[in-house]
Amino acid sequence: MVNYPAWYTTPMAQVVLVGITCFATVGMFSAVSNLGAGGLSDVALSDTANGVLYACFALTGLISGGITNLLGPRLTLFFGTLGYALYVGSLWCYQTQGTGWFIILAGALLGVSAALLWSAQGCIMMSYPLEKDKGKAFAVFWAIFQFGSFIGSLIALAINIRSGGLSAVSTSTYIAFLIIIFIGVASSFLILPPNKVIREDGTIVKLDAASKPHEEVVGLFRLFKDWRMLALAPMFFASNYFYAYQGAVNAAVFDGPTRALNATLEGAGAIVGALMIGYLVLDLKFLDRRTRGYFGLAVVAVLSIIVWAVALSWQVTFDRWDVSAANKNRIPFINYHDSNYKGKAALYFFYYFADACYQALAYWIMSALTNDPFTLARYAGLYKALQSAGAAGSFGMDAVATPFLNEHLASWLMILVSLPLAWIVVRTVKETNYEDEKMVYVDDAKREAAEHGAAGPESSSIEKQSVEATA
Known part of the structure; x- marks a missing residue:
């Protein structure tokens, strides 16, 4: 039996490691997508691939928590990373060979593997830390993970500014990204099972490394009977719905260099937002746990109202037809040198600042309901399943050229409706679950x-x- 160093068996070390895995896989996938090549050069193909991806993600997410508990987080995380390498390879293949079918197939397989990755990630991030550190655990993970997208956006920005555009990604660039992704695949084996992780109070996360099939069947049945998960379902569904709208407006309104700058601001906003709410809101020492939940809910509500209201004031000034290539009198692309860009830059920063806070609150509420890693793996699977179902619907909505205003209002209203229901669940949060659960x-x-x-x-x-x- 391997004897691990004490620092390696700590929850935060494991959260950092899973953050690195996601940085090198999910982050690089987002980064290479931001470079504007592959399937993304064909909007219809991109929408189709994303729709298939999220549909498969949603279906697999329903059982991915059980798979995580049966295989353990390490093996599940390994299988979950493989789809990202395949999908980036399909983008490269499409650019050189024009194989659109391969992108759609890779998208379907990525949907299956991504569900596994995010269930394992959610289990580790929500169950390994102490209750007082769960907000910080999200902050650390999300910052590391989003840093991958941020780096890719910086690369795209540098290329766009130098050349004035980016129509293709070189073979060497694809190879570099694939190498990083395969490093991420290998890093998944550094993750420890819950029975090897020791918290600072001397408790073991879980004595068992894995559960049994019949336990997962019962656990899945109980999951769908849990009224708290039903109340959180709108929050889960809405949590990625707005990505399609925000991405479509970014592609339709801004020129290449400015789209890359917006993507960079998105990454920065996500990092800052996660660190802010994790350290300064959800884990404040002088507030009891339920009050911290209310505080986090208030922060998310205020951000959702202000950011989306500002976006609405801009959205009503144009529609999809105004920026459509079919319109001969279309308005010109916005460039970052233009005087009217400053407000748009702040908007894209705060879009993802608010998104990080929203995601943090969802994870924090789930992790406040229990400390059991097997239960939290099922919660994470359901979360990603509903989240992906929402994303699939939003990409389908965008693929049929739904008016931008309709997409905006649908995204915003879903967020607003989800918050009162989340408040009902926060009301049930106890100061600690240690007294009810065997430690x-x-x-x-x-x-x-x-x-x-x-x-x-x-x-x-x-x-x-x-x-x-x-x-």
């Missing part, structure tokens, strides 16, 4: 193993981790 301490596990004469390699490993953690 296993390293010393107790070691003592029980010794009493039963089972002080073998497993208990020796736990004992060594305990000694190192308290040294």
Whole structure:
């Protein structure tokens, strides 16, 4: 049995590691997409591929939590990363060979693998840390993960500014991104199962490394009977719905360099927003846990009202026909040098600032309901399933050229409707779940193993981790 260093078995070390995995896979996938090549050069193909991707994501998400619990987070995370390499490869293949069918197939397979990745990620991020650190865990993960998209956007911005546009991505660029993605695939094996992770209070996340099939069937049935998950369903569904609208307006209104700058501002907004709400709102030490939930809900509500109201004031000044290529009298693209761009730059920054806060609140509420990693894996799977169903619907809505104003109002109203229902769930949050759930301490596990004469390699490993953690 491997004896791990004490720092390696801490929850935050595992959160950082899963952040690195997502940075190198999901982040690079977003980054190469921002470069404007592959399927993204054909809007209809892009919408179709994204629709298929999110549809498969939604279906797989319903069972991905159970798969995570059966295989363990490490193996699930590994399988979850493979789809990203395949999809980026399909973009490269489309650019060189024009194989549109491959992008759609890769999108379907990515939807399946992404559901696995995000269920494992959610399990680790929500269950491994102590209750007082769950907001910070999200902040650290989200900042690392979004940094991948931020770097890709900076690359696109630099190329666009230098050349005035970006019509293709070179072979060497694709190879570089694929190398980083495969590093992310390999990094998934650094993740520890819950029975190897020791919190700073001396508790083990979970004695069992995996669950059993019949337990997952029962767990899935209970999941759909949980009224709190039903109340949170609108929040889950709305959490990615607006991406299609925001991306469509970005592509239709701005020129190439400015689209790349907006993508950079989006990444920066996501990083800052996650760190702000994680450290300064959801984990404030001088507030009790339910009050922190109310505070987070208030912050998200205010941001949602202000940001989307400002966006509405701009959206009513144009429609899809005004910026359509079929319109001979179309308005010119906005460039970042133009005097009317400054407000738009702030809007795209705060779009993703608010998005990070919204996502953080959803994860925090789920993680406040229980500390059990198996239950939280199922919660994460359901969250991503409904989130992806919403995203699939939004891309389908955009693919049929729905008026931008309709897309805007649909996205905004879903957010506003979800918040009162989330408030009802926050009202049930207890100050701690440790009193209701069995907490296993390293010393107790070691003592029980010794009493039963089972002080073998497993208990020796736990004992060594305990000694190192308290040294």
